[in-house]
Amino acid sequence: MTRLPQIALLPDGKRLHLQDGPIDLIIEAKGRDADVRSAYQAAAERFTGLLDELCTELAELRSAAGPDRCLLKGVVARRMHAAVAPFATDCFITPMAAVAGSVAEEILGEMLRTTTLDRAYVNNGGDIALHLGEGEQFTVGLMDRPDRHGVMRTMSVDADMPARGIATSGRHGRSFSLGIADAVTVLARTASQADAAATVIANAVDLPDHPAIMRVPANELQPDSDLGGRPVTRDVGPLADHEIERALEAGAARARMLLMSGLIEGAALRLLGETRLVGATGDGTPASHAFQEPTIEHMLQA
Known part of the structure; x- marks a missing residue:
């Protein structure tokens, strides 16, 4: 029997919910009623079968990405590879990061x-x-941690800004992290680029070999993890203020490199109550208004 995704309007009658296995989407469109209906129909039709499309290439998607050559066939799979390829020369990363x-x-x-x-x-x-x-x-409300409620601040993206993708990574998210960041939220020109960059920056927020950080091989927690036996963070004990600063600076340095390379538009890094902002989020660029105090139009958990 063919598995069908769940497709339904949410109770507010404005947002569309699409869910199939691990893919869980909330969609909202603004425009003429007929256009919104057409857009939602198109979303539902493209969503149907998309998970199966990805699963046909799952082994390759879970393998280390090469910086140049891509053997993937599907349009989404190839987009995943393109998003992670800029990082493949200096770190382990698979297309699943995007x-x-x-x-x-x-x-x-x-x-x-x-x-x-x-x-x-x-x-x-x-x-x-x-x-x-x-x-x-x-306007999106940013969580202090992805696994908790409570808005740290809000972020506004205007039409005249180049950013069209927002992504968050960290040790409390749905995927494993090699670093210790509670959350790293990234602005980029596309969602796939933001997703890959958030993973890389979150991994860089770290204190290697620190005794207060508990790590476990990823494949002990999830046998088919694309990270294999690489140690992922499971808990972070008390850290001194200077240690928190050092870990955040390691991530911020990585974020600044990506900003200069044009791979991101900005990033917000969060660790144990401390925040570091880079680029469009506070390094003096014209988009420095992006992060504001909480006055929420849309609050979407990152």
């Missing part, structure tokens, strides 16, 4: 290929693909 953002990007793209919308987002568990028409703005 799966959530790439799926969100694909669904949003299908909606926009079908009709014209004023604004739309596809939120895949906190990894978000955005469309903003002229004069539109998107």
